[in-house]
Amino acid sequence: MTNERHLEMDELLALRDGEESAFARAHVESCEACRGELERLYRVRSELRALPTFGPPRELWPRIRRYVWRRRVRRRLSYGAVGLAAAAALAGLLILRGPAVEPADEWVAEATSEDLGPMINRARQLETVLQYYAPQKRVYDAPTALATSALEDRIFVLDQMLLESRAVGADREVLRGLWGERVLALEQLVTLQVVQEEKRVWR
Amino acid sequence: MGDVLTASCIYTSGMRAEILAVASAEVARARAGDLEALEEVFRAYQAPVYNLGRRICGNEEDAEDVLQDTFLEVCRSIGRFRGDGSLWSWVRQVAVSKALMLLRRERQRTARSLDGDGNLAGMVGRGPPEPTVPIDLEAALGRLAPVTRAVLWLHDVEGYTHEEIGELMGKTASFSKSQLSRAHRRLREWLK
Known part of the structure; x- marks a missing residue:
C-alpha cells in the first residue's frame, strides 16, 4: 500500500458507482486489500440482482376489481341519476341534472312500457333520495360501510346484467326480474341511509 | 387482447429479470x-411489484399490501399517466412509494426514540443479535434494518440514484449514501 490509509466504505462505493475521487482511484490501484474489497462490492451487487424473485402467494385481482366497481358505482350515484335512469329522463318522464345521455331506442321503450316503466320510475325516485343522503361522502361504522359497499356492488352488477341482457335480446321476464332486484337493492340502500341519519339526529 | 406483448428488461444494468411490457x-x-x-x-406487473414490496418490506404480508395498494392506485390514476415514459417505470414508482409508506407507518408504530443521526431506532442500523457464523445473502438481507435494506435494494438493484432515494424518503442524498455504506458494512461482517 502506497498511501497512508485504506478506503472507507463510502469511498469504495463511490468508486464502484463511478463517482470516485482522484485519491481513491490512485489508492485502489496500488492497494491490494482495497482492490479486493472493491471486487467484493461488485460481487455482492451482482448476487443481490441474481436473488430469486418472489411471486404473490394468492390471487388479488378479484379484490382490486371489486374496489374499482364500487368506486364507479359511488361516482354514478354521486352524479345523481345517470346511466339507466337517464334513459327514462330523456324519454320525457323526468327532469334530471347531470351530463346528457343519448338514450337508445330500447331504453326509451322500456321506460315507457307498462311492465318496466313503474320500476324504472321507482328506481329514479330512490336515486334522487340517495342524492340527498350522498352515501359516498359519509363516514359510517364498519358494518354499515360494508353493507353499503355490498349494495353498491350489487347495483353495479345488476346494471351490467341489464346492459348485457339488452345486448343479447333477453326475455322480457329476465328484464323485469333484474329491474325488480335493482329497485330492491336501491330501497335497502336508502333504508340504510335513513337509519343512519336517524341515529345521527338522536345522538 | 388484440396486440402482441413484447418483452423488455426491468433493470438497466444487465439483469436477468424480465417482465412483459403492456402493448x-x-x-x-x-x-x-x-x-x-x-x-x-x-x-x-404483479410479480415485479410483489417482489419489490417483498424485498423492501421484508415480509409476505406487507408485500401483499404493497401489491394491492399499488394497483388500487394504478386503477385510480392511470388516466393521469402521460405516456411519456414506460408504464412499468410509472407503476414501479407507485410501488416504491407504497412500500416506503408502509415502512414509515411501521416506523411510527414501533419506534420510540431517535438515535444520534435523527433516525428512528429499530428501523435503521439496530437489529437482532449478531450472528456467530457466516450467513447467506438472503438471510443477511433479512437481518438489515428496514430503511437500510430499502436503500440497498433501491440503489443496488433497482438503480435509483441517491438523490432519488433521498427525495422518496423525505431525506437527503447523504442519508441515502450513509445507509448504503451501513448496509455494505453489515453485509461484509455477516457474509464472511
Missing part, C-alpha cells in the same frame, strides 16, 4: 378505464 393499445384502453385492460396491466 400501447392495452395501455390506452386501461387509461379509458377498461377493466380487462387494467387486468392485463395487473397480470404483467
Whole structure:
C-alpha cells in the first residue's frame, strides 16, 4: 500500500458507482486489500440482482376489481341519476341534472312500457333520495360501510346484467326480474341511509 | 387482447429479470378505464411489484399490501399517466412509494426514540443479535434494518440514484449514501 490509509466504505462505493475521487482511484490501484474489497462490492451487487424473485402467494385481482366497481358505482350515484335512469329522463318522464345521455331506442321503450316503466320510475325516485343522503361522502361504522359497499356492488352488477341482457335480446321476464332486484337493492340502500341519519339526529 | 406483448428488461444494468411490457393499445384502453385492460396491466406487473414490496418490506404480508395498494392506485390514476415514459417505470414508482409508506407507518408504530443521526431506532442500523457464523445473502438481507435494506435494494438493484432515494424518503442524498455504506458494512461482517 502506497498511501497512508485504506478506503472507507463510502469511498469504495463511490468508486464502484463511478463517482470516485482522484485519491481513491490512485489508492485502489496500488492497494491490494482495497482492490479486493472493491471486487467484493461488485460481487455482492451482482448476487443481490441474481436473488430469486418472489411471486404473490394468492390471487388479488378479484379484490382490486371489486374496489374499482364500487368506486364507479359511488361516482354514478354521486352524479345523481345517470346511466339507466337517464334513459327514462330523456324519454320525457323526468327532469334530471347531470351530463346528457343519448338514450337508445330500447331504453326509451322500456321506460315507457307498462311492465318496466313503474320500476324504472321507482328506481329514479330512490336515486334522487340517495342524492340527498350522498352515501359516498359519509363516514359510517364498519358494518354499515360494508353493507353499503355490498349494495353498491350489487347495483353495479345488476346494471351490467341489464346492459348485457339488452345486448343479447333477453326475455322480457329476465328484464323485469333484474329491474325488480335493482329497485330492491336501491330501497335497502336508502333504508340504510335513513337509519343512519336517524341515529345521527338522536345522538 | 388484440396486440402482441413484447418483452423488455426491468433493470438497466444487465439483469436477468424480465417482465412483459403492456402493448400501447392495452395501455390506452386501461387509461379509458377498461377493466380487462387494467387486468392485463395487473397480470404483467404483479410479480415485479410483489417482489419489490417483498424485498423492501421484508415480509409476505406487507408485500401483499404493497401489491394491492399499488394497483388500487394504478386503477385510480392511470388516466393521469402521460405516456411519456414506460408504464412499468410509472407503476414501479407507485410501488416504491407504497412500500416506503408502509415502512414509515411501521416506523411510527414501533419506534420510540431517535438515535444520534435523527433516525428512528429499530428501523435503521439496530437489529437482532449478531450472528456467530457466516450467513447467506438472503438471510443477511433479512437481518438489515428496514430503511437500510430499502436503500440497498433501491440503489443496488433497482438503480435509483441517491438523490432519488433521498427525495422518496423525505431525506437527503447523504442519508441515502450513509445507509448504503451501513448496509455494505453489515453485509461484509455477516457474509464472511
